[in-house]
Amino acid sequence: MNLTPISPRRPFFLLLLGMLFQGHWAGAQTVPSGFNDGLVMGGWVEPVGFAPLSPTRYYVWEKRGIVWVVDNGVKLGTPLIDLSEEVGNWRDHGLLGFALDPAFQSNGRFYLMYTVDRHHLMNFGTAGYDPATDEYYAATIMRITRYTANLPALTTSDPASRLVLFGETKETGAA
Numbered sequence: 001m002n003l004t005p006i007s008p009r010r011p012f013f014l015l016l017l018g019m020l021f022q023g024h025w026a027g028a029q030t031v032p033s034g035f036n037d038g039l040v041m042g043g044w045v046e047p048v049g050f051a052p053l054s055p056t057r058y059y060v061w062e063k064r065g066i067v068w069v070v071d072n073g074v075k076l077g078t079p080l081i082d083l084s085e086e087v088g089n090w091r092d093h094g095l096l097g098f099a100l101d102p103a104f105q106s107n108g109r110f111y112l113m114y115t116v117d118r119h120h121l122m123n124f125g126t127a128g129y130d131p132a133t134d135e136y137y138a139a140t141i142m143r144i145t146r147y148t149a150n151l152p153a154l155t156t157s158d159p160a161s162r163l164v165l166f167g168e169t170k171e172t173g174a175a
Contacts, residue, residue: 043075044068046089051100053154063094065114069155081112081147081157086124088117090136097144108149110157111165116143121170141173142166 031037046063050070053059059080061067065087067080087095097113104110118135148161167173 041070041073041075046094048094048096049098051098053100053104059098059100059110061095061098061112063096064089065095067095067098067110067112071155076155078156080110080149080155083112083114085131086114086116086120088115088120088134088136088140093136104149105154106151108151108154108157109146110149111144111146113142113144116140116167116173121173139175141170141175143168143173 044060044062045066048061048063050058050060056072058070059067060070060075065083065085067082069076069080083095089095093115095112095114097111099111101107101109101111118138118140119130119133121140122135123129143164144166146161146163146165147157147159149155149157
């Protein structure tokens with residue numbers, strides 16, 4: 001096998017080439033015909049995504065662990081659920097997934113996938129737990145839970161309906 005050494009100038013050349021074309025590629029992006037580029041609704045804190053229930057109702061989840069209901073273009077004052085005390089919200093961690101059950105309108109079930117704050121994971125339910133404390137940047141797990149929204153409105157949820165499907169303990173979660 002013949003291995004040719006990489007020229008010490010090659011990485012610099014590639015970096016320079018990338019810098020030269022970066023502005024060209026970024027400037028070439030335009031909104032396609034028939035689409036508009038505009039703010040639909042503000043007031044979010046790091047929104048991750050939304051799940052539509054109907055043309056007039058959808059659920060928006062924020063990275064910090066809060067899911068909001070938007071009804072007829074208005075963000076309701078009370079969230080569907082607030083897990084911010086439990087969610088480890090740093091860098092690209094947080095509440096990363098939210099899904100409505102296919103039968104959500106009749107059973108109210110929804111699913112959440114999130115990083116668990118290490119302090120919450122290790123201390124919740126003990127005398128050492130402090131809801132104002134977090135241990136961001138520490139090894140922890142991912143968790144998937146299921147909750148049930150209160151019928152028929154589907155705008156609030158029942159905390160007692162919590163079912164941990166994956167990641168009940170530090171041994172059973174995804175690291």
